[in-house]
Amino acid sequence: MQFFFEVLIAGLLSGVMYALVALGFVLIFKASGVFNFAQGAMVFFAALTAVGLKEEFNLSLWVAIPLTMVVMIVLGFAIERIVLRPLVNQHDITLFMATIGLTFFLEGLVQLIWGSTVRKLDLGIPDVPIEVVMSKTGMLVSQFDVIAAGICAVMVALLAILFNKTKIGRALRAVADDHQAALSVGIPLQHVWGIVWAVAGIVALVAGLLWGSRNGVQFALTFVALKALPVLIIGGFTSVPGAIVGGLIIGASEKLAEVFIGPYVGGGIEGWFPYVLALLFLLVRPEGLFGEKIIRRI
Amino acid sequence: MKLKLLKALTVAAVAAASTVTSTLATAQEQFIPILSYRVGLYAAGGSGFFGGAIDYFNLVNANGGINGVKISWEECETEYNASRGVECYERLKKKNGGASLVEPLGTGIAYGVLDRLPVDKIPMTTMGYGRSDAANGQVFPYVFPLITSYWNQAAGMIKHLGDKAGGLDKLKGKKIVHLYHDSAFGKEPFPVLEALEKSLGYQLIKIPVAHPGTEQNSQWLQIRQANPDYVILWGWGVMNAVAIKTAARNGFPREKMLGVWWAGSEEDTIPAGDAAKGYTTMTFNTPGNYPVIDEIRKKVYGAGKGNLADKDRIGSVYHMRGITAAMLWIEGIRNAQNKYGKGKVMTGEQIRWGLENINVDEKRQRELGAFNMFPTIKTSCQDHEGSGAVKVQVWDGKAWKAVTPNWIQGDRAMVQKMVAESSAKYAAEKKITPACLPG
Numbered sequence: 001m002q003f004f005f006e007v008l009i010a011g012l013l014s015g016v017m018y019a020l021v022a023l024g025f026v027l028i029f030k031a032s033g034v035f036n037f038a039q040g041a042m043v044f045f046a047a048l049t050a051v052g053l054k055e056e057f058n059l060s061l062w063v064a065i066p067l068t069m070v071v072m073i074v075l076g077f078a079i080e081r082i083v084l085r086p087l088v089n090q091h092d093i094t095l096f097m098a099t100i101g102l103t104f105f106l107e108g109l110v111q112l113i114w115g116s117t118v119r120k121l122d123l124g125i126p127d128v129p130i131e132v133v134m135s136k137t138g139m140l141v142s143q144f145d146v147i148a149a150g151i152c153a154v155m156v157a158l159l160a161i162l163f164n165k166t167k168i169g170r171a172l173r174a175v176a177d178d179h180q181a182a183l184s185v186g187i188p189l190q191h192v193w194g195i196v197w198a199v200a201g202i203v204a205l206v207a208g209l210l211w212g213s214r215n216g217v218q219f220a221l222t223f224v225a226l227k228a229l230p231v232l233i234i235g236g237f238t239s240v241p242g243a244i245v246g247g248l249i250i251g252a253s254e255k256l257a258e259v260f261i262g263p264y265v266g267g268g269i270e271g272w273f274p275y276v277l278a279l280l281f282l283l284v285r286p287e288g289l290f291g292e293k294i295i296r297r298i
Numbered sequence: 299m300k301l302k303l304l305k306a307l308t309v310a311a312v313a314a315a316s317t318v319t320s321t322l323a324t325a326q327e328q329f330i331p332i333l334s335y336r337v338g339l340y341a342a343g344g345s346g347f348f349g350g351a352i353d354y355f356n357l358v359n360a361n362g363g364i365n366g367v368k369i370s371w372e373e374c375e376t377e378y379n380a381s382r383g384v385e386c387y388e389r390l391k392k393k394n395g396g397a398s399l400v401e402p403l404g405t406g407i408a409y410g411v412l413d414r415l416p417v418d419k420i421p422m423t424t425m426g427y428g429r430s431d432a433a434n435g436q437v438f439p440y441v442f443p444l445i446t447s448y449w450n451q452a453a454g455m456i457k458h459l460g461d462k463a464g465g466l467d468k469l470k471g472k473k474i475v476h477l478y479h480d481s482a483f484g485k486e487p488f489p490v491l492e493a494l495e496k497s498l499g500y501q502l503i504k505i506p507v508a509h510p511g512t513e514q515n516s517q518w519l520q521i522r523q524a525n526p527d528y529v530i531l532w533g534w535g536v537m538n539a540v541a542i543k544t545a546a547r548n549g550f551p552r553e554k555m556l557g558v559w560w561a562g563s564e565e566d567t568i569p570a571g572d573a574a575k576g577y578t579t580m581t582f583n584t585p586g587n588y589p590v591i592d593e594i595r596k597k598v599y600g601a602g603k604g605n606l607a608d609k610d611r612i613g614s615v616y617h618m619r620g621i622t623a624a625m626l627w628i629e630g631i632r633n634a635q636n637k638y639g640k641g642k643v644m645t646g647e648q649i650r651w652g653l654e655n656i657n658v659d660e661k662r663q664r665e666l667g668a669f670n671m672f673p674t675i676k677t678s679c680q681d682h683e684g685s686g687a688v689k690v691q692v693w694d695g696k697a698w699k700a701v702t703p704n705w706i707q708g709d710r711a712m713v714q715k716m717v718a719e720s721s722a723k724y725a726a727e728k729k730i731t732p733a734c735l736p737g
Contacts, residue, residue: 006519011515011516014513014515111337111341116338116341116342117341117565118536119569127546127547129549140547140548140549211512214540214543215539215543216539216568218339218569219341220535220536223510224512227513255515259520262516267504268480269508270508270516271480271508271509272508
């Protein structure tokens, strides 16, 4: 039983890391109704830029991180100006295709600037078991994972305040519902999109730093976005709490499945199991657990 | 940042210009297509390996070429993707008088072009990867898994673990986990590990990791529960650093981990930080510095023609592996020239013969400035591998150091028997009559 709980806790903590990436998707989707295919590339772009600035210019990481935030904000506004503004009122699929193009551009650009070698990133958070937990329960719970969960909680709180308690949040929701209607009542669409892409860039930076510290800063960071997709399907594309709950469900279920079902089917099921789960959710609740139920007149 | 970007763009422009220069090679140059990958998931390995090969080409050219014949090359980016690799092969195979040989550094691409090689008469080297049974040149006349294959590596691993335990017989009853990338690459050593499990009596526990391997918590929890004596890490790319870090998190001693040689580079250990200290892997290069690397520093990087942007990577595992591969290609071309005409450009068919008659003994290694950098190698029609010897290296926190001073070999007789059986099966499937091609 202890082993079961150990796997469950490890899964829940991994799920928090997935949720962190999923948050970036939710932000863009809430503001534009578009699935941002480039979110994984943004995670990679942000992490590599932070480490690149630190190593190439001999900066402290705590100087490189704010500088990267500025870079991500500039990038967010540049994406709005160059990619999105010409596509206002275009079909969703057009905007989605634009984010696919953006993915390849960002991946290529960041490797062109900083190179493609794997870089080490040390945030100073030890990735070791918490001794108190280990001595009292015999279970290994990583200190890094717990701190990452705390950071994620702070991010969610801040985003919840942004969406629900600020003028920008209301504008975001209006823009997401209807671009043209929002424009007609005087909401500055370009401004709102710029802000939301900049915030998504900062979320990508936080996710990139945590994942990069764990696995090294390398191209594989773009792949963590693939884990976010089933998280979004389960939690709902428009819900910040949904991203967290979806992340926890995916994290826990994939780990339990790998450990307890995997050995009977040859193992290695962690990669596809979340998608199967997401498919099942799509069949019974297509809008996800917390997503907005869309009813359209036919 | 802007300056850096401008610098990067300038470097890219210069690289593009040099590619064009290579493309416009004259008929008196020996053309080698480079199916490289410098972006994407496995860019770190690709840039180091192909950087090493190109550095060696530049050194050969700086020294006057092969009996006066200069090497020319053109790069094509495969991103380690099989379909792109095949496309690159098709695009470059007839350029500049025809490809001398190919080295895709990827099992998927190697499988993709395998059947085209005898038709195009272009030899392919697969140094340390690909089909292990391709060592039989009578069935695979155009494929050269030079130095050593996965099967010999797996046998070498068990030999080393046996030595650590105090003898192969001491492995009886021990638990060995094979933690592998869930792909053809990760499954390649199964036949050897399973055969040795039967004969030596250890318990083999196979645990797959889904691609790309960024999450391994569940695998390491299973390992912790199994409490094995050793873990063989058969990974590639991000999977390796994650495995090392997750092992540390789960309190598994790194000294009990033994990685495949694709899990034994600086790119695998540096991102893992202190967790990698004491971690061991297989290798077919002895870590260290060699006269040939000093010569590359002096003549190639000194002349501003070095291929690596980061000079700290000179002599790193992948860079040295690329130099080794290029050195053996040049030896093959030199052999061909000795037979078919010195100072002439060789065809793929002639180079195939040259690769089949490589003999780099200790004397020749010294002449090449690479004594003990790799095991001595002697190829033949029956043995396209030519060695099968391996070493074990350890990461001391800053650099790789050899653990085994001498080259070691596993159960080579068993591996050769398996190669014969597997290649015979392949020959029957493809209706190939095994035979040595005439020189």
